Amino acid sequence: MKTTTNLYRVRRAAMYACGAWNDRIITDYLDEAVARAPARNALVGYRVQAGDRTALSYAELDRRVARIAAGLAALGVEPGDVVSCQLPNWWQMSALFLACVRIGAVTNPLMPIFREHELRFMLAHARSRVLVIPQTFRHFDHQAMIRGLRGELPDLARVLVIGGEGEESFEQALLEPGWEREVDSARLFAERRPSADDVIQVIYTSGTTGKPKGVMHTCNTLLSHIRPFCERHRLSEAHTVLMPSPLAHQLGFLYGLMAPIYLGATSVLQDIWDPLFSVRVIAEERPSLTLGSTPFLSDLLDIADRHREQLASLRTFISAGAPIPGALVERTAGLLDTRIVSAWGMTENGAVTTTRPDDPPHMAAISDGLALPHMEVRVIGEDGTPLPPNQEGDLFVRGASMFVGYLHQPELYGVDDDGWFPTGDIARMDENGYIRITGRSKDVVIRGGENIPVVDIENTLYKHPAIQSVALVGAPDPRLGERLCAYVTQKDGRERPLTLQEVVDYLLEQQFTRQYLPEYLEVLDELPRTASGKIQKFKLRERARHLFGDRQIPA
Structure with missing residues (x-):
């Protein structure tokens, strides 16, 4: 997948001229780390349910990468082919x-x-050519699920199962044969080396405004974010990063997978969030940095008073995905020697803004930070012009880490001729350039840092035989940030009120993931609407505001 539009060529020239892009790819940094410190741990992986630990040095990681790469090529994977992976935070x-x-x-x-x-x-x-999955994870049979879908996926040539058997076994197909010795692997990798402008990642949005969109990134876009991010937060090869957030989410992918390789540092992966297990991991591995949404921080603080010594190495917690309640920042200061950093970003950009290490601690609770080098943000009013400081408007972003398009949907790109991208968020900016997200123009609910595809769920619920109309909104939650609430009206002739369990069962029948299911249902005689008939979701949000307890939402 190559990015060759005129808009991209203009952007490339500007990014290269200012030093934001350097045309290096992530495996260049792997090669440097192997040469510099081959015995250093690149990855340490903890599987919570299995209770095991796997450590790979940079030299060992490089050997496994070479074998898997040569094996994929032998299985017919060509440059530009999509290899999908539904994997937990495992070394694979x-x-x-x-x-x-x-x-x-x-x-x-x-x-x-x-x-x-x-x-x-x-x-x-x-149009995935290969899919890599676990056989089971968290007691769910992924292999059985994919077998049920294979007939609907004509492009999917191979499914490889970690822990599987026979021809579907990941281990037998890619790890056990000495693929790197069957070919001239150095020549193979040189011939197939992508440019820094080639697409290396397609990651799907949550589908909050319709069907999910495949966000495309290159090494230039991803690394142009990682470099200034690491510089701002003074990260080096001496750091160990704990990553309990999913690697399949952009946060985990950038900072648990790519950034440690860029630095030549150590990444500690935990596959299931369990705060007590994390205490054990932190005590053993001594990470100085972790990243995640506010539930991770809240859960650690709930047990921190009993485990201060074990958590002593943790000096920085970078939180994104939802506002950080001021109470959490205050509790952290009283319990741990850990600085809280707030960040805002998107799948399309990575983190765009963060607070800085030297900012006063309370800034994490009242601000989403300052734009990173090579990124710009601005707040636009209804007339399309930038607003003065401290006025609320639509947030736009442009710069080096901007994605290069949506897969197979170029018409949705939305970047104007000057490179500005509408984020869908409402924000204000102070005199120093710090922004604060104050709302969302898009219909989004964020539960535990994960965007819920509201539109897709609503469209599905409209097909329920008892539902006349439906609206989904988020209700504040002290731990998860928001929980999903459903407000419905029923079709005539229904003798009893619809129940939450009926709605949940219906969505499970439609094969939605459990994390996307409503946690509250209310049947109304009618939904609040404007004179033109549009549902007034702000009224429903106010109705749901205290369902799960109050949480502090900084102004």
């Missing part, structure tokens, strides 16, 4: 991505929580 996820880069293939990470409804669309839309 990191190795598979690096192997795909070695041979010019495109990695498509898929969240482990996705079920048939999401995967049916994403795998078909991406």
Whole structure:
């Protein structure tokens, strides 16, 4: 997949001239780390349910990457082919991505929580050639699920199962044969080396405004974010990064997979969030940095008073995905020697803004930060012109880490001739350039840092035989940020009120993932509407505001 539009060529010239892009690819940094410190741990992986630990040095990771890369090529994967992976935070996820880069293939990470409804669309839309999955994860049979979908996916040539058997076994297909010795692997990798402008990642949005969109990134766009991010937060090869957030989410992918390789540092992966297990991991591995949404921080603070010594190495917690309640920042200061950093970004950009290490601690609770180098943000009024400081308007962004388009949907790109992209968020900016997200113009609910595809769920519920109309909104939650609430009116003739369990069962029948299910249902005689008939969701949000308890939402 190459990016050769006129708009991209103009952008490339500007990014190269200012030093934002340097035409290096992520495996260049892997090669440097191997040469510099081959014995250093590149990855340490913890599987919570299995209770095991796997450590790979940079030299060992490089060997496995070479074998997997040569094996994928032997299985018929060509440059530009999409290799999808629905994997937890296991070492195979990191190795598979690096192997795909070695041979010019495109990695498509898929969240482990996705079920048939999401995967049916994403795998078909991406035209995935290979899919790598666990046999089971969290007691769910992924292999059985994919077998049920294979007939609907004509482009999917191979499914490889970690822990599987026979021809579907990941281990037997890619790890056990000495593929790198069957060919001249150095020549193979040189011939297939992608340019820094080639697409290396397709990652799907949550579909909050319709069907999910496949966000395309190159090494230039991803690394032009990682470099200034690491510089701002003073990260180096001496750091160890704990990543409990999914690698299949952009946050985990950038900072748990790519950034440690760029730095030559160590990434500690935890596949299931369990705060007590994390305490054990932190005590053992001594990470100085972790990243995640506010539930991760809240859960750690709930047990921090009993485990201060074990958590002592953790000096920075970077949180994104939802506003950080001021109470959490205050609790952190009282319990841990850990600085909280707030960040805002998108799948399309990575983190665009962050607070800085030297900012006063309370800034994390009242601001979403300052734009990183080579990125710009502006707040636009209804007339399309930039607003003065501290006035609320639509947030736009442009710069080096901007994605290069939506897969098979160029018409949706939305970037204007000057490079500005509408984020769909409402914000204000102070005199110093710090922004604060104050709302969303898009219809989004964020639960535990994960965007819920509201439109897709609503469209499905409209097909329920008892539902006349439906609106989904988020209700504030002290731990998860928001929970999904459903307000419905019923069709005439229904003798009893619809129940939440009936709605949940219906969505499960439609094969939605459980994390996307409503947690509250109310049947109304009518939904609040404007004079033109549009549902007034702000009234429903106010109605739901105290359903799950109050949470502090900074102004």
